[in-house]
Amino acid sequence: MILSEKDKNLFKSVLMIALPIMVQNGFTNFVNLLDNIMVGRLGTEPMSGVAIVNEILFVYNLCIFGGLSGAGIFTAQYFGKQDDEGVANTFRFKIVLGFIITVLAFVIFSVFGETLISYYLNESNDGGDLVAALSYGKSYLSVMLIGLPGFVLVQTYASTLRECGQTMVPMKAGVTAVIVNLVLNYVLIYGKLGFPALGVTGAAIATVISRYVEAMIVIVWTHRHTESHGFVKGLYRTLRVPASLVSIILKKGLILLLNEAMWSMGVTLVTQCYSMRGLNAVAGVNIANTLNNLFKVVFLAFGTSVGIMMGRLLGAGRLEEARETDRKIMMFSVVISSFVGLLMISISWLFPRLYNTSDSARSLATSLIIAYAVFMPMDAYKNATYFTLRSGGRTFITFLFDGFSEISVNFPIAFILSRFTSIGVLWIFIGVHLGGLIKVIVGTILVRKGVWLRTLVE
Numbered sequence: 042m043i044l045s046e047k048d049k050n051l052f053k054s055v056l057m058i059a060l061p062i063m064v065q066n067g068f069t070n071f072v073n074l075l076d077n078i079m080v081g082r083l084g085t086e087p088m089s090g091v092a093i094v095n096e097i098l099f100v101y102n103l104c105i106f107g108g109l110s111g112a113g114i115f116t117a118q119y120f121g122k123q124d125d126e127g128v129a130n131t132f133r134f135k136i137v138l139g140f141i142i143t144v145l146a147f148v149i150f151s152v153f154g155e156t157l158i159s160y161y162l163n164e165s166n167d168g169g170d171l172v173a174a175l176s177y178g179k180s181y182l183s184v185m186l187i188g189l190p191g192f193v194l195v196q197t198y199a200s201t202l203r204e205c206g207q208t209m210v211p212m213k214a215g216v217t218a219v220i221v222n223l224v225l226n227y228v229l230i231y232g233k234l235g236f237p238a239l240g241v242t243g244a245a246i247a248t249v250i251s252r253y254v255e256a257m258i259v260i261v262w263t264h265r266h267t268e269s270h271g272f273v274k275g276l277y278r279t280l281r282v283p284a285s286l287v288s289i290i291l292k293k294g295l296i297l298l299l300n301e302a303m304w305s306m307g308v309t310l311v312t313q314c315y316s317m318r319g320l321n322a323v324a325g326v327n328i329a330n331t332l333n334n335l336f337k338v339v340f341l342a343f344g345t346s347v348g349i350m351m352g353r354l355l356g357a358g359r360l361e362e363a364r365e366t367d368r369k370i371m372m373f374s375v376v377i378s379s380f381v382g383l384l385m386i387s388i389s390w391l392f393p394r395l396y397n398t399s400d401s402a403r404s405l406a407t408s409l410i411i412a413y414a415v416f417m418p419m420d421a422y423k424n425a426t427y428f429t430l431r432s433g434g435r436t437f438i439t440f441l442f443d444g445f446s447e448i449s450v451n452f453p454i455a456f457i458l459s460r461f462t463s464i465g466v467l468w469i470f471i472g473v474h475l476g477g478l479i480k481v482i483v484g485t486i487l488v489r490k491g492v493w494l495r496t497l498v499e
Contacts, residue, residue: 051366055370057208058342058345058350059343059345062338062342062345062346063342064215064216073335075223075226076244076247077092077331078395079227080241081328081396081397081398082397083397084397085398087177087241088324088396088398089177089324090173090177090180090181092324092327093158093174093178093316093323094158094182096161096309096312097309098185099305100302100305100306100309102305103301103305104146104302105142107297107298107300107301108138108139108142108297110200110431111291111297111298112131112134113131114293115131115286115290116128116132116201116205117348117349118352118355120204120206120356121352121355125272125274128201128205128272129275130283131201133276133281133282134294135201136197136280140193142193143189143192147186147189158182161312162320163317170320177240177241181241185248187249188253191256192252194259194260195252195255195256198259198263199215199259203345205272211259214262215255217254217255218251218254218255218258219251221250221251222247222248222250225246228247229244230243294436296440297436297439297440299444300436300439300445302444303444303447303448304444310448310452311447311451314452314459314460317459317460321399321405325401325403325404325405325466326406326466328398328409329405329406329410329413332388332410333385336413337417339421340374340377340381340424343370343421343424344421345428347370347428347429347432348429351429351432351493352432355433355494355495360495363494367429371422371426371429371488374421374424374425375418375422378417379417381417382414382417385414386411389407389414393406408467409466412474419478426480427439430442430484430493433493435493442483442487450479451477
């Protein structure tokens with residue numbers, strides 16, 4: 042297939058947005074992978090305790106993402122029409138909402154943390170020590186809570202910079218943070234350079250420190266470059282946001298927040314269904330998820346690119362150009378993800394061997410990695426479809442398409458198969474992912490109808 046000069050320029054523009062995001066998220070997930078391996082070398086129980094806590098924190102992370110994304114739709118469109126005050130107001134909305142969510146999460150995790158962790162620890166014949174796994178999880182969670190404010194600051198600044206076309210700085214900050222995390226993981230988990238061996242607590246301390254390093258970098262850079270980012274001037278003179286803008290962001294944004302909350306809760310509930318097969322199932326799922334998180338940054342970055350580019354085109358009123366551009370980016374994402382899936386399959390047998398766990402956990406991890414790879418092109422298509430619909434402010438549709446379907450389709454499938462059959466985790470996983478075909482069909486219809494083609498800002 043010979044690409045026209047226009048298509049070449051389009052894909053260059055997409056890659057200019059997507060590649061820095063891939064690099065940043067790729068480095069982050071690579072260090073998370075190394076972190077996971079380091080903890081995994083301690084044994085099945087420490088790895089499982091940490092994996093369960095990260096699954097619980099995943100709900101908070103996605104709530105922050107959803108809460109900020111509602112305002113982010115308007116940030117991209119205000120930037121597209123060069124309205125600095127509009128961008129500043131969306132930023133203020135993000136910072137206030139982010140800290141409200143963070144305070145609520147801190148209270149919930151502090152009070153109910155042990156109960157939430159215990160929900161994933163189920164008796165089986167695999168011989169795992171559930172009491173030890175619970176203890177490791179509690180230690181890890183107690184430290185990770187300290188890093189929540191740093192997380193919301195990073196997400197607020199980095200998302201705004203990306204929506205304003207600056208993807209390199211968040212990438213560099215993320216790379217720096219993961220290097221710090223990697224070094225501190227090695228030092229604190231195993232007790233190197235004179236430090237005590239802190240195990241899972243050391244891993245949590247390293248993550249928290251690196252998170253605040255990342256926040257400091259993006260904050261300092263942003264406030265030193267007011268000439269290119271005019272929204273920063275007088276940014277904190279007030280945190281008040283015009284009532285009219287708050288109303289419209291809430292109208293669009295709350296449904297996105299609810300969407301991410303329901304989607305992440307659905308994912309964690311599905312994972313809990315996997316845990317019904319015992320501690321080795323928790324370990325195997327964790328290993329496979331860790332590798333999948335590293336490789337799926339490719340199609341996630343393309344999804345973010347879809348949202349940003351469509352937001353700019355819609356904000357400028359170029360609706361037909363947005364339709365054609367969206368179609369090409371979605372196709373590009375699926376093709377690239379197919380090659381990424383093949384790469385995953387090629388290392389599926391080797392990666393689980395890096396963990397100090399049982400043979401059954403390693404075997405399950407290998408099978409799940411292959412399954413993730415097979416479904417990756419479909420996941421890429423669903424992701425691009427979601428961001429397409431969201432870019433035009435069709436938040437209720439995206440809620441039905443994403444969060445609601447996770448709770449109403451995927452979780453029931455996992456619940457029924459885990460409670461009323463004796464099939465293994467792999468077949469439960471396949472059943473859940475086949476349920477995603479509904480989203481493929483519905484998403485295709487909605488995108489082709491062009492229900493997302495509209496301008497939100499005047």
